[in-house]
Amino acid sequence: MGILPQKRFYRKTSFRVKRPIRSFRDLEVYQRTARSSVRIMKEVLPLLEGKGRPCPVKDKLVDCALEIPRMIGKAHSKRFDEREVSLGLLEDVMSLCNDAVVYLEQMRDIYADDVDAALFNDIVKEYFFSRRKIFNLRKAWIKMDAEYAKRGGSNVTRQ
Helix, strand or coil: CCCCCCCCCCCCCCCCCCCCCCCHHHCHHHHHHHHHHHHHHHHHHHHHHCCCCCCCCHHHHHHHHHHHHHHHHHHHHHCCCCHHHHHHHHHHHHHHHHHHHHHHHHHHHHCCCCCCHHHHHHHHHHHHHHHHHHHHHHHHHHHHHHHHHHCCCCCCCCC
């Protein structure tokens, strides 16, 4: 019998190497918020179509849900030229996530007898999670800007 090498046990973490960001479409926050807006359009709005009373916040929710991914893309495109504008856009996106949550909860409560609250709650959780991720993205961009300034402003790598 030979001596077998002992197995090494590594602590499992949730860390995963992510793909490089080449465009705003690679950002997780863009993908999540775009998916949430599609869910609102395909799953939430049809529930409200057959109801006898008009929904006062439906148009606001639609505008808000469609605006969030668009503004993430816009912030990404401005992040190198107009840093302050891009950070301001991310703050606006976080505010829009809060607005979307408010509108979803109002719709859930207005139509409590007619709709499944679990669908609304699931989308609300997704927007809360996305808001936190957007906040983390904003902090990462600020950190990247500070490192960029510390290096003397040269972001071009020579080969």
